[in-house]
Structure formats: structure tokens, C-alpha cells
Amino acid sequence: MQTRLITALSATVITASALLTSPAAAEEAQAVSVSFRVANGNTWTDGTITFYNRSVTVTGTHKSVSNASLATYRNTGAYTLNSERHQISSGVSSLNDEARGSTEAFTFSVGADVPGGAAVVRICLDDGYYEDLTCDLYGRPS
Structure with missing residues (x-):
């Protein structure tokens, strides 16, 4: 009976250890965030960059004051x-x-498939042609 109990406990410890050291668990353990705001005139993008080991997630809102043309639309890059x-x-x-003459929410991910992931993220407020209007750099927090 004791041998079975020890074997079962060993298997449980090994399984738990494997789960804790899995890539997904390691990815989550390294997540750190920083806020951003990039403005161009009276339009802007702001939100949060979450840094992971091999990617970043960008979440926020961007604002356009006119829906007159692609030049007045706003996106975030x-x-x-x-x-x-x-x-x-x-x-x-x-x-x-x-x-497009509104404020819209967004979320997207960007790869950073190098050891340690991205050290810096450049966030840009883009127009409807996806041309960068204004950009700022945000470093990975320590």
C-alpha cells in the first residue's frame, strides 16, 4: 500500500512540476505591462503593452475626430x-x-520570437492607409 501511495505521489509531483515549467506557464510568469499614449493633433491611441517571453499584446483605444476620408481614420500599429x-x-x-470619426477599442498581438522577447515596442498612431503618423518607444519594464 505504501509503495502505491509513494508512486502516486511521485507521479503527481512530476506532473505538477511539468505543468509549472511548461512554455505557457513560463510565458505567463514573465508577463509585465506598461501604459502608452501616442497623440497626433486631437487624435490619439492609448492603452497597455503586455510583454511576454516571445510576444507582446497591445490593448487600448484609438480616436478619430472625422470620418471624411482614409486620411482621417485612425488605427494603431x-x-x-x-x-x-x-x-x-x-x-x-x-x-x-x-x-472613423469615433473612439474604438482594439487588441492585437505581435511576435517577438527571440530569447527574452521584445526589449522595446514602438507604438504608432496610423491613418486609414496604415501610414505611421506619430510613434513613441516603450521599453520592457524591469
Whole structure:
């Protein structure tokens, strides 16, 4: 009976240890966030960048004051950079989340598939052509 109990306990400890050291668990354990705000005139994007080991998630809202043309629409773009400020990857908010004379919420992820993930993220307020209007850099918090 004791042998079975010890075997069962050992299996449980091994399983729990594997779950705690799985990539997903390690990814979550390293998550840190920073707030951002990028403005251009009376339009803006603001929200939170969450840094993970191999990606970032950008969540927030962007505002457009006119729906007159693509030039007045607003989107949010993000570029992940390594510690030497070389670009790793990029992403942009969905067309469905585009602000057209409104304020719209968005969430998107950008890869950073290098050891330790992104060191810096460049957030840009974009127009409806997805051209960067104004950008700011945000470093990974310690």
C-alpha cells in the first residue's frame, strides 16, 4: 500500500512540476505591462503593452475626430524591437477596430520570437492607409 501511495505521489509531483515549467506557464510568469499614449493633433491611441517571453499584446483605444476620408481614420500599429533596437516583427489593429470619426477599442498581438522577447515596442498612431503618423518607444519594464 505504501509503495502505491509513494508512486502516486511521485507521479503527481512530476506532473505538477511539468505543468509549472511548461512554455505557457513560463510565458505567463514573465508577463509585465506598461501604459502608452501616442497623440497626433486631437487624435490619439492609448492603452497597455503586455510583454511576454516571445510576444507582446497591445490593448487600448484609438480616436478619430472625422470620418471624411482614409486620411482621417485612425488605427494603431506596433513594432517589436530587440535590445539593439532592431525590428523583430510588426502588427496593426484590425480593420474592424478602425476609428472613423469615433473612439474604438482594439487588441492585437505581435511576435517577438527571440530569447527574452521584445526589449522595446514602438507604438504608432496610423491613418486609414496604415501610414505611421506619430510613434513613441516603450521599453520592457524591469
